Amino acid sequence: MKIVVCIKQVPDAKNVRIDPNTHTLVRQGVESIINPFDLFAVEAALRLKDRHGAHVTAITMGPPQAEEALRDVLSRGVDDAVLLSDRAFAGADTWATATALAAAVRKMGDVSLIFCGKQAIDGDTAQVGPELATILDIPYATFVKELNLDGPDHLKVVRRTDEGTEVWRLPLPALVTVLREVGDPRVPSLKHKMRAKKATLPVWGIQDVGLDQDRVGLSGSYTQVVKVFSPPRRADRVMLQGPVEDQVEQLYRYLKEAKVPGL
Amino acid sequence: MKALIDPQKCTVCGVCEDVCPVGAISVGETAATVSDECTLCGMCVDTCEFGAISLPQVGTGPKDDLSAYRGVWVFAEWRRGTIHRVSYELLSAARKLADKKGVPCAAVLLGSDLDAAAPSLLEYGADTVYVIDHPNLADFTDEAYANSLVALVREKRPEILLAGATTMGRSFIPRVAALLQTGLTADCTDLDISEEGLLLQTRPAFGGNVMATIVCPNSRPQMATVRPRVMRPEKDARNGRIEKVTLPEEVFQTRVEVLQVIPEEDVTAKLSEAEVIISGGRGLQKAENFHLVEELAQLLKGAVGASRSAVEEGWAPPSHQVGQTGQTVAPTLYMAVGISGAIQHIVGMQGSKVIVAVNKDPEAPIFDVASCGVVADLFEFVPAFIQRLKREG
C-alpha cells in the first residue's frame, strides 16, 4: 500500500511577535519548524505501516530549505520524500497549493491513502486537505482522531465534531486530516537518521508534474491579500491587587459588568 | 514572483528588513531589494510607512461573466433538528452586506425533515430560504452536502457565499470552493464591501499575531467561513419566502458510510461551542486539584480546557487541550488558572472576548493577553471565588 503524507514547513510561532512598544511585527532569527499537526500525520502513517505494512512517502511544497523538514521525517521512519519546489509555486493560496500537490500525487500513481495535518499553524486554513481530495476526486474525512484499515480496501475513522464524535468508513483511495490524538510523534532513530542524511531527495518543478505556469503559485490563485496589519492591542487590561477577598469581589464585579453569561 | 518595491518611494529605513519572516529583504544604498526567498506573505507591505511595497496581482483572470452573479448567501447549519447559532450571526452580517450592495440575501438550509426549522431563518433577514431536504442529508457527509450546495449555487449564482467556521463548515466548504473553482478565505473575523464592490475578508494569521484582509477578485462566488460568535445575531424579518429545491438524486450520493454518530453529552468537553471556558495548567500541581477548575466551570455553565502540560500530566484528556496543537477557541470568557501563557497556548485562546488569568507569578506572559489579571495563589483564590459564586446562588 502506498501512503503519502503532506507536510509543511512553517515559521516557529516564537518568531512572529508584535513588539509591545512599537506595535510592529518583529522577528528574532529565522527559524522554521514542521507544522506540528503534520508530525501527527506522519505518526499516523507510520503506525499504519507498522500494523499493516506500507510504503510511506512525504511530500512538501516549499522553498529549497524545506528539504530540512523532509529529512527530519525520513529520520523518523518515512521511506522516501519528494520536494515540490519551483519559483513558480510562490504565493500559492490553498487552491493553488492543492493543485500542485494533486499533480504530484498523480505523478506518483497508485496512492491508497493521503495524510494531512488538521491545519497549518501559519495560515490556519485547514483547506488544503479537503481541496486536494476534491481535485483528486477521492473521499476524505477531516478532524480524525483514530483510524485503522477495515478490510483490504476500506478505512475506518473516528472523527471529532463540534457535537461529539463520528465513526466513518471510507473506500480507498482516501484522504484524512488528523488531530493530535492519533499519537505523539516518534523520535528519530539512529538507523533512520543515517539514511536520512544520505538520501537524495527528488526535487520536482512545474514541468515535472505537468503544470503550466498560470495554474500554480500566485498566478494560479483565486485569493489575493490586500492588506496585512497588526491586530488592535487590548488597552483595557486591569490587574487585581490586594488581599484575596478583595480580588474575589473585584473579579465578581468585573465579570458582571462584562456581562459574562452564566453569572 | 516576489514583493515589489517602488525605488521612488523607498527611503531605505530598514523596517521591512526586520519584519520579513524569511529574511528575503535587504536594504541597499538606494532602495530595498527582495530576493527569491520571498514567499509573498505580505507582512512587509503594511509596515512600510511610505507605501513603497506592494504584492503582484493574482493571475487567474475571470472565467465567466462575473456580473451574472448576484446576491449574498449563507449556508445555514442544521444539526439534527436545530439550527446552529452561527447561521443567525452570519445571516445578520449577510443582510448588511446585501443592503450595502443593494442585492438580495438568502439562506440555504440542508438537512432532513426541515419544515419546522426553516421559518426561523426568515426572522434574521433572509429574503429567501432555499431548503434542500433529503434523507441522505440527515447525517453530515462532505460529499452529499457539498455536491448539493454546489448544484444550487451553479443554478442561482450568488456572488457571495458564507458559512460558519465550525467543524462542519471547515470540513465541506473547501470542497464546495474546489468544485466551483473559486477562492475561499478561512475563519474570518470581519467582513465588508470595498469601494469596487468586492468582499473584504479579514482574518487572523500566524496564530493571531497578524491580521490579513483578503479579496477574491476574479472568480465567483466569493467564499468565506466565519468564526462563530464574532458577528451579532439581530432579528430583522422582511416578508421573505421559503423555497423548496429539488435536485437530481445523484448529488445526494456519497462514498462515505456514516457508521455511528455519538453526541458528547458532557458539556464540559464541548470547547468549540462553549461561551465560557475555564482552563487549568500545571499550576494545579496534581490530578485531584483539577476539580477546582471543573467546579468553577460547572458553576459558570462553561467547559473545561487545559494547557498541554495539564494534558500531558493526564489531568485532562487531549480533546480539552487549547492551543497550537489543540483547539482554537474564542469564548466570551476564557479563564486561565495556573497557566503560564506559552505562545503555543496563547495562539489558541487570544481571540476570546474576556480573558481572566490567575497566576501567582506577576511576570507570567499570560498577563500580556489578559483583560483581567489576578496575581494570586490559585489554591487561595479559586476556592474563595467558588464560595463567592455559590453565595450569589
Ligand SMILES: Cc1cc2nc3c(=O)[nH]c(=O)nc-3n(C[C@H](O)[C@H](O)[C@H](O)COP(=O)(O)OP(=O)(O)OC[C@H]3O[C@@H](n4cnc5c(N)ncnc54)[C@H](O)[C@@H]3O)c2cc1C
Ligand atoms: C510544537 C509545540 C506545540 C505545543 N502546543 C501546545 C498547545 O496546543 N497548547 C498548550 O497549552 N501548550 C502547547 N505547547 C506547550 C507550551 O509550550 C507550554 O509548555 C505549555 O503551554 C505550558 O503549560 P502550563 O502553562 O500549564 O505549564 P507551566 O508553563 O509550567 O506554567 C504553570 C504556571 O502556573 C503558575 N502557578 C504554579 N503554582 C501556582 C499557584 N499555586 N497559584 C497560581 N499559579 C501557580 C506558575 O507561575 C506558571 O506560570 C506546545 C509546545 C510545542 C513545542
Ligand SMILES: Nc1ncnc2c1ncn2[C@@H]1O[C@H](COP(=O)(O)O)[C@@H](O)[C@H]1O
Ligand atoms: N505547501 C504544502 N506542502 C505540503 N503540504 C501542505 C502544504 N500546505 C498545506 N499542506 C497540508 O495541508 C494541511 C492543511 O494546511 P492549511 O490548509 O494550510 O491549513 C497541512 O497540515 C499539510 O498537511
